Amino acid sequence: MLSGLYIEGTTFFHRIGPGKKILSLVLIGTGLFFIRDLTIIAGCFAVIVSLYFTAGVPAKIMLRQLRPAAILLVIIFIVQYFSNSLELATLIVLRFACLILAASLITLTTRTSDMVEGIERGLKPLHKILPVERVSLTISLCIRFIPTIQAITEEVKEAQYARGLSTNIFAIAVPVIIRTLKMADEISEAIYARSFETEPYHPDLDK
Numbered sequence: 001m002l003s004g005l006y007i008e009g010t011t012f013f014h015r016i017g018p019g020k021k022i023l024s025l026v027l028i029g030t031g032l033f034f035i036r037d038l039t040i041i042a043g044c045f046a047v048i049v050s051l052y053f054t055a056g057v058p059a060k061i062m063l064r065q066l067r068p069a070a071i072l073l074v075i076i077f078i079v080q081y082f083s084n085s086l087e088l089a090t091l092i093v094l095r096f097a098c099l100i101l102a103a104s105l106i107t108l109t110t111r112t113s114d115m116v117e118g119i120e121r122g123l124k125p126l127h128k129i130l131p132v133e134r135v136s137l138t139i140s141l142c143i144r145f146i147p148t149i150q151a152i153t154e155e156v157k158e159a160q161y162a163r164g165l166s167t168n169i170f171a172i173a174v175p176v177i178i179r180t181l182k183m184a185d186e187i188s189e190a191i192y193a194r195s196f197e198t199e200p201y202h203p204d205l206d207k
Helices: 018-032 038-054 059-083 086-108 112-126 132-162 169-193
Strands: none
Touching (some): 018 038, 018 086, 018 112, 038 059, 038 086, 059 086, 112 132
């Protein structure tokens, strides 16, 4: 029921530890917002794109990562173009594109279990104030839900297209929401059946 985002591979990027990848993403994301030179941002974008090919990720899958945010990026570009300048509009859009592609590359080249395990290890020092296992499970489910919801949306769009309702947003949105809620209910029942704790978190007890 839940599909993963991971693409099998033995490249150097696949072998890097999830903790290092997540830390790199945090540093890259922070650094990008301090860069205000369009040439440097364009260079960063080119490097990230080249990493996709180095990791053996096909170009069509790379472009698919930007598709959900395409409309938003276009809107941001138009607003910034008319309120500021072409250069600033391009810089901001490229900055967001870099962030999206960098985050997607990590997801595509890291198993969900490895990523959650890395996050859990990173949060371990905070176990006295955070329910580390629960946070890791939540992150795992969020990651797994992304491709699943996308697949559901595509299925509904194809079905409604066959009925001549492809332009009716409600005809697509309502079935997607219903199927997503049903899936979430099934997952919650599965978690409950496995006796995962539902009591409030107590640092001294939840170890």
